[in-house]
Amino acid sequence: MIYELKKYISHPGKSDALRERFMKVTLPIFKRLGMQVLVVVQFHDKASTLSYVLAFRDEDERTASWLAFGNDPEWQKAKSESETNGPLLAEQTSERIDWLLTQNT
Template sequence: MLYELRIYTIYEGRMDAIQDRFKEHTFRIFTRLGMKVVNFWIDATGQNKIYYVMEYEDMAQRQSLWEQFKKDIEWIQVKRNSEENGGLIVEKIDEYFMNQAEFFRLGN
């Protein structure tokens, strides 16, 4: 398995907008496209950041799924609508790709 940690830096005053977009639309679109979110966090120190981890079979599947997502008609409309009145939401996205260490297993 391949895991991707995605860290979004959110523009000031737009945290509610990103949370609403994920809660009301993005997770559902991900599910429809077969994209798996392992977990999702909001920064605990007050930074305008969200963090989430996605799981893929491999990098080829990851690339394919994200290409589908970017071209998805519903996603394009949701993004446009969510940015219509308040402007851009996401300032920066950092992506980190990881494989689970063979010597680590949950429950140890």
């Protein structure tokens, strides 16, 4: 398995819009495309930062999933409409991570 940690940092004043787009648009598209989201978090003292972890079987699935997402008409429309007053993201990062422990609480 490949685990990918994505981190989005919004422009000042755009964190609510970014979070709303992610929860209402991005996540349902991920689900429709079969992209497995393991966790979504927002840091308590960093409201402008939204992070999540995805799991992929292998690099081929990862590459195909991101290509499908980027080309998805619903995503393209939502992104365009949500950015009429400028982009929501100031910065984004993507890192591969090793999953060491999962605990049920």
